[in-house]
Amino acid sequence: MSSLQRDFDWARIGALRLRARHIAEGVYAGSHRSVRRGAGIEFGGHRPYLPGDDLRWLDRHALMRHGRLLIREFETETDRTVCVLMDASASMGFQSTGAPAPKLAFAALLAAALFRIALVGGDAVVLDWLGGRNVKGIGPVAGRDAFERVATALEEAEAGERALLDDAAVDRACARLWRAARRGSIILLFSDLLDLPASALERVTGLAGDRRLVVVVRVLDPIEKEFPFEGPIQLRALEGNALIETDASSARAEYLENLEAIAQRWRDRLLVRGGQLVDVTTRDDAFAAVLRIMATVRGDVR
Amino acid sequence: MTFLVTAALSIALLIALPIIAHLLRRGRVRQEPFPPAALVPVARPVAPRRGRLEDRALLSIRALTIVAVAALGATPLVRCSRLSLARSGGASVALAVVLDDSLSMRARLPDGETRFSRAHRAARELLDSARSGDAIALVLAGRPARLALSATTDLDAVERALEQIAPSDRSGELVAAAKLAEASLRALPHADKRVVVLSDLAAEPLPPLAVRLWTPVPELRQSIHDCGIAEAERHGKSVTAHVACTAAEAARGRELVLVEAGTKQPAPAAAKVLSKTPLPQSRGEHTLELEVGGAADVLEVRLSGSDAIDSDDWAAVATQSAGLRVGVVADPSTASVSTGGATVVEQAIAALNLGVGVQPLPLVPDDPKEFRELGALVLDDPVGLTPESRTALLEWLERGGVALAFLGPSSERVPLGSSLLPFADGGVTWQKTNVPGADVKSFGWLGQSASGLASIAPKGRILLETARPKDAKVVARFDDGRPMLLERRLGKGLVWTFALPVSVDQSDLALRPGFLALLAELVESAERRAGSSRSVAGEPWVFSDGDVVIEGPEGRLELEERTLPDADADVKEFVAVPAVHGRYRLTSNGAERSRIATIEAEEILAMPRDTSNAAAPDGEDEPTPWTDTSSELAMVLIGLVALELLVRLWGRFGPRGRRARPVGA
Numbered sequence: 001m002s003s004l005q006r007d008f009d010w011a012r013i014g015a016l017r018l019r020a021r022h023i024a025e026g027v028y029a030g031s032h033r034s035v036r037r038g039a040g041i042e043f044g045g046h047r048p049y050l051p052g053d054d055l056r057w058l059d060r061h062a063l064m065r066h067g068r069l070l071i072r073e074f075e076t077e078t079d080r081t082v083c084v085l086m087d088a089s090a091s092m093g094f095q096s097t098g099a100p101a102p103k104l105a106f107a108a109l110l111a112a113a114l115f116r117i118a119l120v121g122g123d124a125v126v127l128d129w130l131g132g133r134n135v136k137g138i139g140p141v142a143g144r145d146a147f148e149r150v151a152t153a154l155e156e157a158e159a160g161e162r163a164l165l166d167d168a169a170v171d172r173a174c175a176r177l178w179r180a181a182r183r184g185s186i187i188l189l190f191s192d193l194l195d196l197p198a199s200a201l202e203r204v205t206g207l208a209g210d211r212r213l214v215v216v217v218r219v220l221d222p223i224e225k226e227f228p229f230e231g232p233i234q235l236r237a238l239e240g241n242a243l244i245e246t247d248a249s250s251a252r253a254e255y256l257e258n259l260e261a262i263a264q265r266w267r268d269r270l271l272v273r274g275g276q277l278v279d280v281t282t283r284d285d286a287f288a289a290v291l292r293i294m295a296t297v298r299g300d301v302r
Numbered sequence: 303m304t305f306l307v308t309a310a311l312s313i314a315l316l317i318a319l320p321i322i323a324h325l326l327r328r329g330r331v332r333q334e335p336f337p338p339a340a341l342v343p344v345a346r347p348v349a350p351r352r353g354r355l356e357d358r359a360l361l362s363i364r365a366l367t368i369v370a371v372a373a374l375g376a377t378p379l380v381r382c383s384r385l386s387l388a389r390s391g392g393a394s395v396a397l398a399v400v401l402d403d404s405l406s407m408r409a410r411l412p413d414g415e416t417r418f419s420r421a422h423r424a425a426r427e428l429l430d431s432a433r434s435g436d437a438i439a440l441v442l443a444g445r446p447a448r449l450a451l452s453a454t455t456d457l458d459a460v461e462r463a464l465e466q467i468a469p470s471d472r473s474g475e476l477v478a479a480a481k482l483a484e485a486s487l488r489a490l491p492h493a494d495k496r497v498v499v500l501s502d503l504a505a506e507p508l509p510p511l512a513v514r515l516w517t518p519v520p521e522l523r524q525s526i527h528d529c530g531i532a533e534a535e536r537h538g539k540s541v542t543a544h545v546a547c548t549a550a551e552a553a554r555g556r557e558l559v560l561v562e563a564g565t566k567q568p569a570p571a572a573a574k575v576l577s578k579t580p581l582p583q584s585r586g587e588h589t590l591e592l593e594v595g596g597a598a599d600v601l602e603v604r605l606s607g608s609d610a611i612d613s614d615d616w617a618a619v620a621t622q623s624a625g626l627r628v629g630v631v632a633d634p635s636t637a638s639v640s641t642g643g644a645t646v647v648e649q650a651i652a653a654l655n656l657g658v659g660v661q662p663l664p665l666v667p668d669d670p671k672e673f674r675e676l677g678a679l680v681l682d683d684p685v686g687l688t689p690e691s692r693t694a695l696l697e698w699l700e701r702g703g704v705a706l707a708f709l710g711p712s713s714e715r716v717p718l719g720s721s722l723l724p725f726a727d728g729g730v731t732w733q734k735t736n737v738p739g740a741d742v743k744s745f746g747w748l749g750q751s752a753s754g755l756a757s758i759a760p761k762g763r764i765l766l767e768t769a770r771p772k773d774a775k776v777v778a779r780f781d782d783g784r785p786m787l788l789e790r791r792l793g794k795g796l797v798w799t800f801a802l803p804v805s806v807d808q809s810d811l812a813l814r815p816g817f818l819a820l821l822a823e824l825v826e827s828a829e830r831r832a833g834s835s836r837s838v839a840g841e842p843w844v845f846s847d848g849d850v851v852i853e854g855p856e857g858r859l860e861l862e863e864r865t866l867p868d869a870d871a872d873v874k875e876f877v878a879v880p881a882v883h884g885r886y887r888l889t890s891n892g893a894e895r896s897r898i899a900t901i902e903a904e905e906i907l908a909m910p911r912d913t914s915n916a917a918a919p920d921g922e923d924e925p926t927p928w929t930d931t932s933s934e935l936a937m938v939l940i941g942l943v944a945l946e947l948l949v950r951l952w953g954r955f956g957p958r959g960r961r962a963r964p965v966g967a
Contacts (some may be wrong), residue, residue, distance in 0.1 A: 048900035194338050215499055232331045238340035245331065246345040258341035 028158070046070040047161055052107040082118040082125045083181045084111045085173060086157070087191030088132020090238045093159025099282050104132075106282040107190035107219045108154040108186045109209055113290045114188065115150050119143070125150055126180040128173050130191070130200075134159040141181050167199040174203040179214055186297055189216045192224070193262055195239050201269055208273035215276050216266055222283045224259070227252050316368045321361060363946045374691075378398045386431035389494070389825070394435035396453060396492035398483035398513075399425050401467060402443040402501030403881075404474035405839075405905045409502070409526045411612040417522050418469040421500035424519045425464055427776050428498060432457055440464065443479035443501055444472030444547045444881070445840045452805040453486050471613065472840030473905040476505040484511045486533055504908035513863055522551035523910040527552035529581060530614030533836065533900035534603045536621045539594050543603045543617065546587045547905040553581040556607040560592040563602035567855040567884045568616040573602070581829035587903045600885070614906060618885035620898040627659040627675055632682035633712075636805050646804050646812045646823070654818060656825050657836075666691040673698035678828035680821075682712030683803040686720030696724060698794030702831035702846060706824050709764040710803025724792060725799040726769035734762045737780045744778040744786070745816060748823065756781070761808050764801040772801070794846040796827055830875075839883045839899040848876040849891065854899075855884035 047061060049069035051091050062070045088104055095102040101109075115125045119142060126139030127150050136153045137148075181187055189209050193216070208214040223229075229248035267277045276296045279291045336342070387395050407418040425440075426587050432438060438460045439453035453464040476499070483497045495513040504523045508515060529552045534543040541560055548554045556579050561573040576595045582588045594601065601619035609615065630647045635643040643651075648660050658677070664682065667673055668690035676698070684707055687695065699705060707725040714732040716722060722730060745752035746961075766785040770776075778787035780801070788799040800820075804812050811817050814924055831846040837843070843852075847862065850860035861876040880886055880899040 094335065094337045192337065194341075221337075223336070227342075229334065234331050234333040235336035235339040235342055236333060237335050238335060242339050244336075244339045244342050244344055245332075246342055251343050251345050254343045255338070256342050262341075290811060 024129050045073050047073060061204050072103065080123050081181055081185040082120075082123055083139070083177050083187045084115070084126065085128050085130060085177055085184055085187065085189045085191075086111060086132075086135075086154075086228060087189070087196065088135055088157050089129045089165050089191075089195045091131065091192055091194045092132075092219070094221055094224075094238060095282070096221050099221050101224070101282050102159065103192055103219045103221055103282055104157070104159045106280075106286070107217065108157070109286050110217065110219075110289055110293065111188070111190055112147075112154055113286070114293065116147055116204070117294075119292075121149050126177065127153055127187075128176050129157065130173050130196070130243065131160070133160055137176065155254050165195060165197055165200075167197045170197055170200045170203050174207060177207055179205065183211045185212045187212055187214045188293070189214070190219055191216070192220055193218050193266060201266060203273060204224050205266075205269045207272045208270070210277050213275065214270060214273060215278060215293065216270060217278045217280060217293060218263060218266075220279070220281050222264070222281050225254075270275040309533040313368065313372045314566075317365050319955075321782055326732045332591045336403070349493065360946060360949050362683065363913070363942050363949065367939065367942045367946070368397065368632065370935055370942060371508070373935050375545060383944075385410045386915075387428060387436070393494055394437070396437045396487045396490040396491055396495040397428065397432070398439040398441055398453065398487050398495075398497045399428065400443050400476070400479045400483045400497060400499045400501065401425055401450075402474060402479075402499075403467060403470045403472065404444045404504075405471045405499075405611065405614060405901060406502050406504045406908055406910075407522075407532075408469050408471075408613050409528060410492075411521060411524060415870075417502050420519060421522060422467065422527075424500050425498075426461075429457065429460055429464060432844075433459075435489050436741075437487075437492060439483065440467070441479050441483040441486065442467065443474055443476045443499075443505075444470050445838075447475040447479035449480050449482055449486060451820040453490055468881075471899070471901050472881060473902040474501070474505040474839065474908065476501055477509055480508050480511060484513055485654045486512060498811045503911040504905075505776075505911075507552040507911065525910060526610035528610045528614070529553050529556060529605055530588070530611060530901060530903075530905060530906040531603055531605065531617035532621040532903035532906065533898075534593065534617045535836070536601060536619050541592045541594060541601060541603065541619050543590050544587060544591065544903055545581060545605070546592055546903040547581065547585055548909065549585050550583045552609050553583050553792065556581045556605055557636040558590050558592065559604050559606055560594065561602050561604060563600045563618065563885070564596040566621065568604065569600075569602045574598075578606075585907075587907065605832070606801060611825065611906075613882070614901055617883060617900065618898050620900075625824070626677035627661050628678040628680060628825065628828070629661045629676045630680045630682070630802070631663045631669075631684065632680070636712075636807070637682045637803075645682065645720070646806070647682055650818055651680075651825070654822050654825065656822065656823055658829075666695060668694050670694045670697050673703065675830075676703065678824055679703065679705040681705070681725075683708060683805065684711045685723070686716035686722055688720050692721065692723055696792065699724065699795030700798060702794035703791070704824060704831060705826040706798040706820075708800045708803045709766075710805065710808060711762065712803075713764060718797075722769070724790065725788075725798050726766065728769055730769045731765045732762050733765055735760055735780075737763070737782050737784075739781055740786055740816075741779045741781050741783070747777070748816055748819040751815035751819040753813070753816070755816040758802070758810040758814055759926075760802050766799060766801050770823070794831055797830070798824070836900060838902055839880055840919050841879045841899075842879045843897070845876045845878070845890075848874075850876070850878075851889045852878050852886055853889075853959075854886040855882055859886065880923070 019112055045187060046062065047070065049058065049071050053071050057072045059070045059072045059220060063067060086104075086107060092104040092107065093102050098105070111127070115127075118125050122142065124140040124142040125146060128137045129135035135157045138150050138153050177187060189204055204216065205214060227248070227251075232245070234243055234245045235247045263277060263279065270277055278296050280292070313600065326411050334444065364833065375492060378752070387397070389395060401421055403418065407416070407421065409417050411420065417817075432459075435455060436457070437453045437455050438451075438457065440450040440460065440463050442448050442450050451460060480497060480499065487495045487497070496516055497511055497513055498516045498518060499508065500522070501517075501520060503517065523861075527549050529545060529547040532544040532546055533542055543558055545558060555577045559578040560576045562571050562576065563569045563573065574842060576598065577592045579590055579592055581590075602616060602618040604617060628651055630651070632645040632647055634645055637647065645662070648662060649662050652656065653691045661676065666679070666684070666687050668688060673694055679695070695703075695705065705725070708723070709722070709726065709730060713722060713726075713730055716729060738756040739757060740758065742753055742756045745755055748907060763780065766788055770785065770788055771790055774788040774790035776785040776787070776796075777789045778872065780786045782800075786801050790797040790799070802809050804817075806812050848861050848863060850861065852861070859880060861877045861878050863874055863876050865874060872958060880897075882900050883899045885896055885898055887894060
């Protein structure tokens with residue numbers, strides 16, 4: 001078993017149920033509430049009778065008690081495909097001194113946990129990549145063997161690419177996801193949002209149509225989040241060989257402002273398309289992070 | 303390799319060591335990988351700048367410390383160019399600083415600084431080296447030599463007085479200044495008394511003094527080349543200028559130019575040129591004449607080119623008619639000597655050579671306009687004044703005229719309608735007498751020349767006691783105590799009444815030097831009141847009232863009020879001293895007139911003297927300007943060490959010492 005799997009409490013994650021906020025249509029009857037009402041297992045409420053309704057669902061008790069024709073409705077359970085788009089650009093391989101893991105490893109851990117939950121619930125999963133080396137797209141797959149496949153793919157991936165991510169690479173990845181994600185799917189982007197091309201915002205949020213939910217998980221290293229430097233310093237970017245010399249004390253406020261501006265752009269755009277942004281750092285508790293992501297998917301956090 | 307070279311190399315090595323240490327110590331900026339580097343604004347790092355400054359400060363402090371140590375060790379070898387007071391045994395010093403503010407001190411030295419500026423700086427340096435207990439007096443050597451500040455131990459007062467001293471166009475009076483300086487120290491208890499002469503010594507040789515004489519700034523005595531205009535006067539259609547040159551080289555290629563002058567002095571370079579003439583190529587004083595080719599009233603002469611002293615290269619042109627004139631009313635038949643010629647009074651005034659004009663008058667003018675050109679009026683044996691003449695005379699006297707009447711036998715016979723007012727009240731009596739002459743003591747104000755008046759052997763005299771006006775006072779008496787000379791003040795004017803006529807037939811008065819002294823006093827009094835139109839810079843102008851406004855080349859001239867000597871306490875006079883040459887406009891009671899301050903040609907021609915301080919007392923050397931700076935150096939050294947400690951503490955406990963690191967690092 002890889003270190004990724006050893007370090008994670010799979011049993012704890014497995015007790016959870018991934019419940020999507022949106023009711024998805026699916027081939028399989030799962031634990032997700034379906035938008036299709038009528039025949040099903042769980043009572044979904046009443047509605048006034050309309051001519052042509054199936055009389056089997058006429059509520060006789062309500063007719064006798066209130067004298068009104070009401071139709072009983074039921075919700076059907078359906079499965080939801082969980083699609084993960086993993087950013088494996090060079091910046092995702094960064095790990096500062098004292099940080100528990102590189103950003104890519106932490107993101108892979110979260111993705112694997114979510115895959116596990118989805119697969120246990122009977123949902124299919126899809127894995128695709130932005131940049132990276134030794135990357136392998138998977139899916140949609142389901143069943144017991146599927147987890148091993150996605151976990152292996154996550155373990156083998158390395159951050160970095162010969163060239164910077166460009167619009168074409170983003171387009172290709174989004175097109176693959178578009179084909180794989182059916183209505184009601186959950187699309188998760190794990191990225192630090194730092195080295196993505198300008199078109200990534202529109203492309204990724206564009207996937208949210210047709211009842212698909214897009215959640216962006218921004219993974220940052222603690223020093224990227226806090227900028228704890230003091231005094232004169234030279235900062236070297238991992239991509240583009242940019243070298244910035246600055247006075248950290250005076251630059252901190254503006255840096256944090258710029259960082260928040262990126263998040264806010266994604267947040268605003270996602271909000272329009274019904275999506276969400278989740279901020280995590282590699283120092284966060286992975287279990288709590290998964291819960292936050294799931295709560296976001298459920299719609300508990302807006 | 304000499305000891306000095308070895309020492310210098312050692313010091314250089316000592317200075318180089320901290321520099322090397324500094325370079326080795328200087329750290330580099332940290333470099334950190336940081337993916338979102340593009341989001342970090344590029345800022346000028348404050349901290350390294352502070353660090354560099356701090357390090358440089360430390361480096362400078364250490365280098366200065368080493369230099370200070372080296373200088374401290376070499377103090378006995380250091381000769382400081384600053385003047386300072388060398389003390390014998392640390393005792394206090396009484397110092398009289400003679401600062402020459404004469405024209406020759408305006409000369410520029412080869413380095414561009416003027417002699418006066420250098421002398422003034424030297425005086426400041428001496429003042430800076432003075433300590434508590436030292437007494438300093440300031441004496442100015444421009445004519446008249448004067449005490450700018452009596453000897454005082456208040457060094458702040460000396461500094462203030464020194465700041466107020468400015469160069470002037472006066473002549474030099476160095477001998478008198480040196481004696482004045484010596485006298486100013488006489489009463490002081492200090493054992494070490496010195497007279498410091500800060501001058502070019504372009505005057506008479508310094509006299510031997512009882513105290514140490516010190517001429518510490520030899521560069522002031524460098525010779526210069528200068529041409530200057532002493533004075534210029536207009537005579538009708540021509541202007542006569544007196545030009546003096548110290549050497550032929552100074553006059554080479556230069557011209558005397560007559561220009562129209564305006565309100566600004568000297569006139570601007572673009573002023574209209576009326577005529578010009580080349581300067582004679584020789585040393586000495588030259589009188590040059592220029593034609594006035596225009597109708598301009600206000601003229602100025604200037605020298606083309608430049609020399610060591612710029613301020614004497616121009617001069618305002620005085621008009622001859624504006625000079626003081628003395629009117630003389632005398633009967634030539636009785637007031638002349640037997641050999642003929644002008645009257646005795648006229649000849650006497652001309653003999654005085656005071657530069658005043660004499661205007662013989664047949665009668666006392668009865669038109670006030672005729673009085674305007676007169677500064678003084680002398681009447682010899684007048685037969686009385688008509689009412690018109692008296693009115694005009696009184697009006698002139700009120701404005702500041704000075705009149706002297708020698709009453710004689712004719713004065714006894716005043717015609718009807720006339721009187722002797724304001725000289726005598728009512729009629730006077732001529733009386734024969736055997737009195738030998740005047741009471742010399744009562745004529746003491748005339749000086750030594752009054753002694754001859756004791757034996758003038760008058761044949762008769764006017765009895766003034768009966769005709770004495772109430773406000774007149776007796777200023778001189780006959781030997782028997784009767785009044786001989788009355789003095790009366792009328793407005794701004796002065797009236798003298800003498801009890802004898804000038805005629806040599808009546809007494810020997812006109813043959814005595816006291817007579818000339820009396821006329822000179824008259825002219826001086828008249829000049830004081832009317833003011834001479836031309837005087838030498840530095841010569842005071844005296845006014846009887848303080849409402850005179852004087853505008854000169856350097857702005858308004860302030861009047862100084864003082865009490866007249868030997869006069870009533872309530873009689874004041876006001877003195878203004880034109881220290882620079884040029885035209886001065888005097889405004890009083892709405893009337894405006896001008897006066898010209900000139901330069902003495904001798905001051906231009908005076909050459910610096912090379913003195914080896916022969917005037918110093920035997921057995922005493924001139925004090926040397928050596929400075930013992932060991933105590934100051936030691937203090938500097940201690941200060942530098944303390945400063946380094948502070949900088950180090952700042953480096954350790956200041957913001958730089960608490961520089962934060964990245965989290966987890």
